[in-house]
Amino acid sequence: MPSASPSLTAALLEGLWGPAVGGDSLPANADPDRRFSGVTTDSRRIAAGDLFIPLVGERFDGHAFLEAVLPAAADGSIDVGAAAALAQRDRLTPQQAEALVTRSGRPLWLVDDTLLAYQQVAALWRRLLGLPVVAVTGSAGKTTTRELIRAVLASLGPVVASSGNENNDVGVPLTLLKADGNTAALVVEMGMRGPGEIERLSRSAEPDVAVITNIGTAHIGRLGSREAIAAAKAEITAALSPRGLLVVPAGDPLLEQALSAGWQGRVRRVALADEIPGFAAGLSPADRVARLDDTMASLTLLRGPGREAASAPIPLPLPGRHNARNLMLALAVAEELGLDPASLGPLAVEVPGGRSRRLNLGGVEVLDETYNASPEAMLAALDLLVAPDPASGEAGGRRFAALGTMLELGERSAELHRQVGARAAALGLDGLMIVAAGPEGEAMAAGAGALERLARVASPEEAAPLLRQWLRPGDRLLLKASRGVALERLLPLLASAGDAD
Secondary structure (H helix, E strand, C coil), X not given: CCCCCCCEEHHHHHHHHCCCECCCCCXXXXXXXXXXXXXXXXXXXXXXXXXXXXXXXXXXXXXXXXXXXXXXXXXXXXXXXXXXXXXXXXXXXXXXXXXXXXXXXXXXXXXXXXXXXXXXXXHHHHHHHCCCEEEEECCCCHHHHHHHHHHHCHHHCCEEECCCCCCCCCHHHHHHHHCCCCCCXXXXXXXXXXXXXXXXXXXXXXXXXXXXXXXXXXXXXXXXXXXXXXXXXXXXXXXXXXXXXXXXXXXXXXXXHHHHCCCCCEEEEEEEHHHHHHCCCCCCCCCEEEEECCCCCEEEEEECCCCEECCCCEECCCCCHHHXXXXXXXHHHHHHCCCCHHHCCCCCCCCCCCCCEEEXXXXXXXXXXXXXXXXXXXXXXXXXHHCCCCCCCCCCCXXXXXXECCCCCHHHHHHHHHHHHHHHHHCCCCEEEEECCHHXXXXXXXXXXXCCCEEEECCHHHHHHHHHHHCCCCCEEEEECCHHHCHHHHHHHHHHHHHHC
């Protein structure tokens, strides 16, 4: 690992796009190497020495701030504002570009697309740093798996990982550019709303290790089929190093078919031992297998052929069978980067709000999964709701769920909402609150029709009074819905009820 960051200089950018407008017009006392201290797309956060890249969106245009970030320098200094900038050719006339350079004494590169240029700068920076990059995508569990990978790699040194919603065309380069010479590894999450997006992100990050958590039905309304979703997720291999590794769950025919169309390199498949008998025949076997204990508190890595234990039990840092699978993916990444998965010790994992969070509100244990929802994640959360407590191994009190609409499911929306309701009924929940108006709510209610306590409302605020009537100390409540439902609005309403009691 380098001890100091390499420099991003004008010469490197000229290698990407050619000479800048006014490339020879810098004041005589400027740094002859034209080194940039940082890269930003936010005009409000400009620091002296930064390279400014104005992006164009549906409701904004960063080019409007070029004059502000490239101020006139009457004394010949450039220690205020950006050291240089990019601009999109269709946003400035040649005369405007020349005027900016003449007034400020700073170079300006003209490019066809500033977003693409931003991604190219991030890829250049990633190459200069030369550190391992791990990319994560999937229909569900991306963020949780990202945080598990961050945790297992912590012993290598400082790890820079995506945060918040930094999983798109803007967020991935932003994450890459946060790394410096002290960074030990980069972990980037890659989201998707349509074909081609993950390929672009892969070409920006150029990962050494890529992880696909699963292939589900999230965004099926946009892509049309699980086959199309699998093909889109497999785009993560577009710029995966030929010597790199792809880590995937074993046993998914759609994923295997998608990968066979484009990736010829190494693949490591992971699985939980009790799920292997249900895999379809003819698929590649799992390379790494683990046994999950009865209380789902820990897993034990196994070795073949008799699958005897290869490690002491590894505590699960996050509850649930789905998180045991995610941990297996993270352990495979750790192994690839030279760490012994069995000797990592207890993992400290912090996931963003609305994911795998447990709260106590008035004596009711609340499983806060409000951030987002896909059908697969919804079913996994219901399984977690009824699972024994990992600490005691006991089933505990009554089980309730407040579930909202799952968005972007297209023509299969009603069918998938009905399946969720049917799972709630099959698990024997003590009550289900459906926060979903329209046909999705009707379908979920139809699937859950056998439940004794079943209600359907249009908003979180409408759900609160009835939930207060249902719940008592010792109960467990799951909250889960797509982001657009804002089901987290229930939390303060339930908390205030607990305070009143």
